[in-house]
Amino acid sequence: MQAAGQFVPLKIEFRMASPICLSCPFIFFDGLIAHLFWRYREPEEYRCLPSKRVVKKVNELKLPLKRFYFAEDKYIYHASVSIFDTNEAYVTTIYKKFCERYLNLNKIKRKKIDRTRGHFKDWSVKLVYIPARKVVFYANGDPEMIEELLQGLPGLGKKTSIGFGAIKSFKIETIEEDWSIVKDGIAMRSIPIEAVSAYSESVVMAWKAPYWAKENVDLCVPPFARCKLCLSMSSRG
Amino acid sequence: MFVYVQSRIDKILKEADGLVYNMALHNEEWLMTIKKYKKPFLLVHGGFQGKMAKIEDIIDFARKHRPRLIIAPDIYRDQVTTLILTEEYVNRCPDLIEISAGVIQGGLGDFYDVIEIYDKWGFKWVAIPSDNHKILGLIDFLREHGWKIHILGGRLNTLYEVDSIDLVIGLNNIALFEVLRWKRRGIHIR
Numbered sequence: 375m376q377a378a379g380q381f382v383p384l385k386i387e388f389r390m391a392s393p394i395c396l397s398c399p400f401i402f403f404d405g406l407i408a409h410l411f412w413r414y415r416e417p418e419e420y421r422c423l424p425s426k427r428v429v430k431k432v433n434e435l436k437l438p439l440k441r442f443y444f445a446e447d448k449y450i451y452h453a454s455v456s457i458f459d460t461n462e463a464y465v466t467t468i469y470k471k472f473c474e475r476y477l478n479l480n481k482i483k484r485k486k487i488d489r490t491r492g493h494f495k496d497w498s499v500k501l502v503y504i505p506a507r508k509v510v511f512y513a514n515g516d517p518e519m520i521e522e523l524l525q526g527l528p529g530l531g532k533k534t535s536i537g538f539g540a541i542k543s544f545k546i547e548t549i550e551e552d553w554s555i556v557k558d559g560i561a562m563r564s565i566p567i568e569a570v571s572a573y574s575e576s577v578v579m580a581w582k583a584p585y586w587a588k589e590n591v592d593l594c595v596p597p598f599a600r601c602k603l604c605l606s607m608s609s610r611g
Numbered sequence: 612m613f614v615y616v617q618s619r620i621d622k623i624l625k626e627a628d629g630l631v632y633n634m635a636l637h638n639e640e641w642l643m644t645i646k647k648y649k650k651p652f653l654l655v656h657g658g659f660q661g662k663m664a665k666i667e668d669i670i671d672f673a674r675k676h677r678p679r680l681i682i683a684p685d686i687y688r689d690q691v692t693t694l695i696l697t698e699e700y701v702n703r704c705p706d707l708i709e710i711s712a713g714v715i716q717g718g719l720g721d722f723y724d725v726i727e728i729y730d731k732w733g734f735k736w737v738a739i740p741s742d743n744h745k746i747l748g749l750i751d752f753l754r755e756h757g758w759k760i761h762i763l764g765g766r767l768n769t770l771y772e773v774d775s776i777d778l779v780i781g782l783n784n785i786a787l788f789e790v791l792r793w794k795r796r797g798i799h800i801r
Contacts, residue, residue, distance in 0.1 A: 390723070391721040391722050391723060391724075392722040392723065392749060392752075393749065393752050395748070464751070464752065464755050465751075466748070466751035466752070467751070468748065503751075503752065505752065507723065533748055535744065535745075536744055536745065536747055536748030536749075537722065537744070537745045537746050537747065537748040537749045538748050538749070540721075540722065540745075542721055
């Protein structure tokens with residue numbers, strides 16, 4: 375029996391109701407938790423974000439996940455990337471087009487709408503979707519807190535508003551071994567090469583949330599590549 | 612794309628690929644119009660208009676007049692009742708399933724499960740209400756898996772590639788442009 379707030383190795387399994395749409399090959403579990411944790415901790419601030427300034431608050435938050443320190447102030451969370459039950463992947467094109475159906479004609483004063491530029495510009499984007507039925511993450515953290523946070527998750531991946539990534543159910547299991555960073559010599563997340571003593575391949579990619587921020591990009595061991603963690607480094611809560 | 616139309620304007624009816632017959636309205640005059648234009652027709656049960664025809668009436672009518680496509684009974688935004696009604700429909704007329712479309716309704720429910728059930732029942736077509744945005748993103752997935760797609764109640768200002776669509780058009784000449792736009796769309800955009 376573990377005490378509340380204690381970190382334990384976990385396996386988080388999502389059962390999906392629809393395919394998952396992605397713009398990056400992986401979903402990072404610490405990124406997901408960071409997003410949900412910020413919304414949970416500071417709901418008012420989260421909903422009043424500035425429109426012109428980039429906010430990178432995630433680094434200031436102490437997530438309910440164990441940290442692995444590989445330098446004085448550098449750490450990665452014990453959280454794996456998504457593991458899908460299928461290798462299939464397809465491409466879909468998402469269109470956004472001005473639709474007069476939703477226009478409030480009483481409020482609109484303009485007689486012409488420019489659809490080639492500005493707010494009503496039409497666009498299309500090609501995205502990959504994966505018809506996965508089951509998605510697994512490994513983590514080391516507080517199961518109660520993680521469960522509470524995941525209750526508010528609307529879906530996995532991109533474009534959940536048009537049907538992708540719908541979650542049927544999820545379950546959190548406590549496991550004996552910690553597979554959140556490395557499992558049987560295979561990296562389960564992006565690990566900076568400073569943190570490993572040997573590796574089979576390296577890629578320039580983000581290693582901490584927010585994963586879209588360029589300052590978080592460095593030479594890393596990509597997920598599912600062979601590597602060996604430096605034993606001198608430590609994990610802390 | 613095959614465009615079904617329900618309208619009173621001669622120009623529009625001539626331009627359409629097919630016409631819509633609403634079982635709930637059950638109008639002999641409209642049936643005569645369909646026969647006059649010699650066009651294939653789509654049989655809908657009228658649930659969206661709030662008055663759904665009985666399943667046995669739909670089946671009798673379909674066997675007598677052979678529509679190109681039949682929309683299986685459904686309840687707007689209620690996937691569970693839609694599946695119950697569709698099961699009853701499937702049990703009563705296994706011979707009509709090939710030309711019938713099961714409706715994907717509601718928010719999303721379990722999309723994978725609904726598709727599997729329709730596949731098990733032998734459907735080749737699925738119909739999607741045009742305001743069900745929770746499904747529209749998955750049209751490519753359905754096409755990739757061999758489904759034919761009908762969009763219920765057109766006016767969908769997006770560019771998804773579907774097999775057929777139905778438009779209900781009032782006394783409005785602008786609507787002719789809409790019919791033409793839908794018909795030409797497949798050629799220009801692909």
